[in-house]
Amino acid sequence: MLVKIFSGAVSGIEATTITIEVNILWGAKFIIVGLPDNAVKESQQRVDSALRNIGSKIPGKRIIVNLAPADVKKEGSAYDLPLAVGILAANEEIPATELPHFAMLGELSLDGSLLAVKGVLPIAINAKAEGFSHMIVPYENANEAAVVKGLKVYGFSHLREVTSFLKKEQTYSPMLFHSPKNEIDNSRFFYDFKDVKGQENVKRAMEIAASGGHNMLMIGPPGSGKTMLARRLPSILPPMTIEESLETTKIHSVAGKLQRNSSLITTRPFRAPHHTISDIALIGGGSFPRPGEISLACxxxxxxxxxPEFKRAVLEVMRQPLEDRTITISRAKSSVDYPANFMLIASMNPCPCGYYTHPTKECSCNGGAIQRYLSKISGPLLDRIDIHIEVVPVELEKITGNQEEESSQAIRERVIRAREIQNRRFKNYTGIYCNAQMNSALLKKYCPLNEKCTALLKIAMQKFGLSARAYDRIIKLSRTIADLAGNEQILPQYIAEAIQYRSLDKASWGK
Structure with missing residues (x-):
């Protein structure tokens, strides 16, 4: 008997429907065709053991399994469950009449237990788009798949439960998804800006960066608070939109980074890889491409x-993702795209010894050493960073003082108001949520400059030798500063503030 079961395969963060055809004929051989990898080929042993643990077995006949479309690479253990169900249905041990309405996936343990798999959310979204009304997944993946509205998701822990459900011997309720509230819980953040003494100029720069989604580089001596400030940035970021949550969850699902029994990711990711990271780990790739850190930080x-301690080749691969906000990973047989819409926050010392800008300690580096140190970061990469801010150690009087600092909650409220302005501005543009994502056409439309602003910007271009990219980024930054001020018009003081956030463009740096 020929039976068709439906599952899915993931390419990038999008999924394709996979039809698993099982046909039982006279003979004595088990064959899987349709471009399966080793994990799929090995499924025969897992399925056979799982079936025996529920009182069944693979028939001693000729079994042909076809995974269609045959030109799509099938990888992983997620086809164990549909393969087992297909064999039972083809052997007439369970009814096959309802199976065309189901999509299913899951890895089988030898005792028949269902184990969690990767990429469930993209497959669930595709299943709903393809017209499937029901989906069967491992229990640990049920919350993830239940995010998709209009799709009845059933989570099971054992193959025996699946067969009882399909035979209608026992009823099970579909998993319910409760949409998260569009708000930020202050208790989620361990770090708060109220614990940071001084550094008002850096806090201001981080507020602007958070408001417009701008990249930022902090330059300062050791112990000035660069890492401490960066760790507090998530506490002032605005809540994620449902579109951003879905995109981020899909990426983490494909990468296998979702926590078990979790659903939507509602907290903006904060990724901090070590400087020994490889270029593939940063941007993604491998024999079977997987998302890298830049996509996990989407x-x-x-x-x-x-x-500067990162390998130069590792840093240079970020040029294109920083500009295009997507990364294309090409291999001989396939090419996949991953989103890379992240905020880059970086920190560095001003020189090899670290004390070039220190107010009291003397720098032991000569000008050549400083220039060689700074040259580890290429000009094109610096050009893509909107804000360069110098971080100076806080004076002892401020550290020991009792002055109460502004909390993250107060800063976040201003950031959210600025983002609301941008949400209204870009509501008709798909995939654009903040000022940093504007292209040239939107820049021209929403960032008109008067004569004074143009003259000021022209002087800065000539004095600092700025590139056309830096020109655009200064305008985007001034647009964000205007949004924070609640002003529709970009004023000269906003342009001036944006220009002063280009420290490393100054010809006098390090000399």
Missing amino acids: NGVLFLDEL
């Missing part, structure tokens, strides 16, 4: 501490 923050 709609959140990628923090690179001690930026």
Whole structure:
């Protein structure tokens, strides 16, 4: 008997429907065709053991399994469950009439237990789009799949439960999804800006960066508070939109980074890889491409501490993702796209000894050493960072003082108001949520400059030798500063503030 079961395969963060055809004929051989990898080929042993643990077995006949479309690579253990159900249905041990309405996936343990798999959310979204009304997944993946509205998701812990459900011997209720509230719980953040003494100029720069989604580089001597400030940035970021949550959850689902029994990711990710990271780990890739750190930080923050210590080749691969906000990973047989819409926050010392800008300690480096140290970061990469801010150690009087500092909650409220302005501005543009994502056409439309602003910007371009990219980024930054001030018009003082956030463009730096 020929039976068709439906599952899915993931390419990038999108899924394709996979039809699993099981046909039992006379003979004595088990064959799987349709471009399966080793994990799929090995499923025969897992399925056979799981079936025996529920009182069944693979028939001693000729069984042909076809995974269609045959030109799509099938990888992983997620096809164990549909393969087992297909064999039972083809052997007429369970009814096959309702199976065309179901999509299913899951890995089988030898005792028949269902184990969690990767990429459930993209497959669930595709299943709903393809017209499936029901989906069967491992219990640990049920909350993740239940995010999709209009799809009845059933989570099971054992193959025996699946067969009882399909035979209608026992009824099970579909998993219910409760949409998260669009708000931020203050208790989720361990770090708060109220604990930071002084550093008002850096706090202001981080507020602007958070408001417009801008990249930022902090330069300062050891112990000045660069890492401490970066760790507090998530506490002032605005809540994620449902579109951002879905995109981020899909990426983490494909990468296998979702916590078990979790659903939507509602907290913006904060990724801080060590400087020994490889270029593939940063941007993604491998024999079977997987998302890298820049994609896992999508709609959140990628923090690179001690930026010059990263390998130059690793840093240079970020040029294109910083500009295009997506990364394309090409291999001989396939090409996949991953979103890379992240905020880059980096920190570095001003020189090899670290004390070039220290107010009291003397720097032991000569000008050449400082220039060689700074040259570890290429000009094109610096060009893509909107804010360069110098971090100076806080004076002892401020550290020991009793002055109460502004809390993250107060800063976040201003950030959220600025983001609301941007949400209204870009509501008709798909995939654009903040000022940093504006292209040239939107820049021209929403960032008109008067004569005074243009003249000021022209002087800065000539004096600092800024590139056309830096020109655009200064305008985007001034648009965010205007939004924070609640002003629709970009004023000269906003342009001036944006220009002064280009420290490393100054010809006098390090000399």
